[in-house]
Amino acid sequence: MTQIPGLAEEHTSTPLSSSQSITLRIAKYNPVHDTEKKFMEFNIPYEKWTTVLEAILEVKKHFDHSVAVRFSCRQASCGSCGMLINGKPRLACFTKISELNSNIITVEPMNNFPIIRDLAVKFERLFDTHHKVKPYIIRDDTEITTNTKEFLQSPEEVEQYIQFSNCIKCGLCNSACPTMATDSSFVGPQALAQAYRYVADSRDKGKDVRLKIIDESHGIWRCHFAGSCSQVCPKGVDPAMGIQLLRGYMLGFRS
C-alpha cells in the first residue's frame, strides 16, 4: 500500500469539502512494466451525492494525475466507466459513495478484459463479438421503396425486445460472467443479449443467420445461467433471460 500525499495544488478547481470522508483504494497496474496490481489509498471527502467517478477525478485533480480511467457522459449513457467497485462490476458515474455503506472503497479494472492501464480496459473483443451477431435489422427489402416506408409494430411486438435495446455496451455483464473467466472464446452475455434483441424483433428477417452464428462450440450453449450478468446491468437489461429465450428458439420451443 502506498500513501500518496498531495502532489500538486490546483487552484482552478474546487475540492470537495465535507465532514465525511472515505478511503479510496485505486488499483494501479501497467502491463508494460508491472508484474502485479498495486493499490494506492487516498482520503477523499464526499457529499451524499458524490459518485465514485467524481472521487476518482478528485484524486486525478489533486493527488495523482496519472490514474488512468475512461469516462465520458457521467450519466450512465455512454458505458465508458465500468469498473469493479468493492468487488462488484458497476458504472463509476452511476454509483454514489453514500450507497456503498463502506468507509473503504476499492476500485479495480473489470474482470475478463485485458487491462490497458489502471482502471482502463480494452473493449475490442466486446465490440468484435457484438458486431459478430449482426446487431442491426436484416431485411431483403428496404424502407426507402414506396409503400414500405414504415415497418409498423404492435406494442406487444415491441415489448418482446425493448429492454434489450437499452444496452449501452459497458461490458459489466461480460465482466461478471463466470464462463468468460475461463472460456476466453465465449461470445458473452452482451453479444447474446443483442442477438436476442434482433431475433425477437418482428421487423427482422435475420433470425436463422444469427442463430447459426451463436450455435458454435463457444456460443450460446456455454452459458451456465449463473445470472450474474443480469444482476450487474445498470440499464435493467436481463441478458440471462435473453439467452434462455434464444435457447428456446434453438430447441424449437419458440419460432
Add this chain to the structure above:
Amino acid sequence: MRESIIMKIHYGTALASIGLVAVHILMRLTQDYAESLEYANVIRNYYFLPYAGMLEIILILLSIHGFIGLRVILLELKQGRIYEKVISYSCFIAMIGLITYGTRTIIMVNMG
C-alpha cells in the same frame, strides 16, 4: 455436428436417464436393499433379459451424456482449434470404448 444438436442429445439423454435410473433404483425396493446388492442377485439381473436390456440402454445414455458433459468442461478450460478437435474426438472414442466394454460385460454375464 452442430453444437445445438450435440446439446439436444445431451439434454435428451439426461431426461431419458432420469426415468430409467429411477426404475433401476426402484428395483432395489422389490427386496431388502442390502440383499438386492448381493452378488447372486446382481448377477440375476443380467440373466433377466429385459433388465439386461435396460442396463444396456442406461449404459449408452449415461456414456453419451457423461462424455458430452466432459467435453463441455474441457472446452471451457482451454481454447484452441487443435485442442478442441483432440478433445471432441478423444471423448467420442472414449465413449465408444466405454459402451463397447460395458456391452461386452452385459452380454458375457447374460450368456453365462
